[in-house]
Amino acid sequence: MCATCGCSGDAATGHHRHEHNHPHPHGHGPGALVEIEARILAKNDAAAEHNRAWFRGRDILAVNLVSAPGAGKTTLLERTIADLGAEMPLYVIEGDQASAVDAARIERAGAPVVQVNTGTGCHLDAAMVARGMQRLRPPTGAAVLIENVGNLVCPALFDLGEQAKIVVFSVTEGEDKPIKYPHMFRAAGIVLLNKIDLLPHVDFDVARALANLRSVNRTADTIEVSARTGAGMAAWYEWLRHERAAARQAASA
Template sequence: MCVTCGCSDDGEIKITNLETDEAEHHHTHTLPDGTVITHSHSHDTHIEAPQIHAKIHNTTISLEQDILAKNNLLAAQNRGWFKGRNILALNLMSSPGAGKTTLLTQTINDLKNQLSISVIEGDQETANDAKKIKETGSKVIQINTGTGCHLDASMIERGLQELNPPLNSVVMIENVGNLVCPALFDLGELAKVVILSVTEGEDKPLKYPHIFRASNIMILTKIDLLPYVDFDVQKCIEYAREINPQIQIFQVSATTGTGLEKWYAWLIENLKTCQH
């Protein structure tokens, strides 16, 4: 059991390259002394290597600090990798069904002649969303976390080896649908983007403050549905800025295209910043 967020760490992580349809499997096991071991295998090879060496201490806080420290070290390496290649990396987070994949596919289709966008897709199971992204012509890697409820820096490091995004490009990391755990783990991204749909409650920033506090951007999606739902946009914005006064907010509809131009302008401008 992961003491940081409560998800299970005894399971299988699968990274699939949709270009080759080859999958690499990572099995994790927790030993009685608390050491976490990862077994990696692809096809007929089987490699065993320790992923995290964390002994059980007198308190779970010590183990949590060890896990996050290990993650943050790998995240810093990922950040350097992105910076060295002038890559704008974004961590997209939301609850399930908020519209991450729809927004992502629309963004890729609209900007494919201006930006090179590659995707790391995170889900517990299936490659359904990754297949939708592949249809846009974008490079995409699927990471299935099994019982895990978030992506971490180690998964992103392995995913990048398969993805191999080009220089001067954008990497979108679509995290597992969850408004709690993804915010705890730095992946090496330039910015965290939290996506909230109008089909959810406007008080989500108050209920899940950490993810809104940690995010640089909030994208309010499905605004074309506002005439049909009970959602107070102004209250939602006030709540978000109460939690994070610096958060930048975009109101969009991926279906009608409303508001997308401001989101696109932000992407283009920040990619230029990465290139200087």
């Protein structure tokens, strides 16, 4: 047991060696040693917490949609806007390396949208989302759907201040995605198995895919949907309503 706080860790494993910002000069070695013990992601984490407080203060539900390229995130958003937009004010951040193609699609679907281009960057970070919010200006009570860059690697590390991470996993990808990209699937609060209308045409074993997901994430909700045909989408909307209510409770707490 950790002697510092009584948690199950061990002080020697470094999980909470004193993590603070002020340096400690020590005289040993040829040059002075300055202990830092700062998390490498500290700056992004701080910006994400700032976003989280900003969302909570405005009673806004923010979710972070991640997937491999082409899993159907934008199509999912288009259908969600069409079906749910009248009931829930939906605002969208579109993250891509380049172009405003997706933002144009979302705009046509009828939701306010801001396109964030990451340039050579492979993920959205919390500061980009903060800047996006200044342009998007979602009102109190809105739901902000953040479509991350299509990439199952880098976005796993960068907290945006969202309430939940949604992994969109399509049946054209192969059942082993969760064990090939465990970081991303581990971080998911919910996994949407998309393109189920294609199941008769592809060799995709749903049970095996879900078992693989369970080996890296025991708690994520899963919903099988087709954003194209609308199958299963009602359960996804129910999940969003539930999260919306949870955000409202957190805001009033």
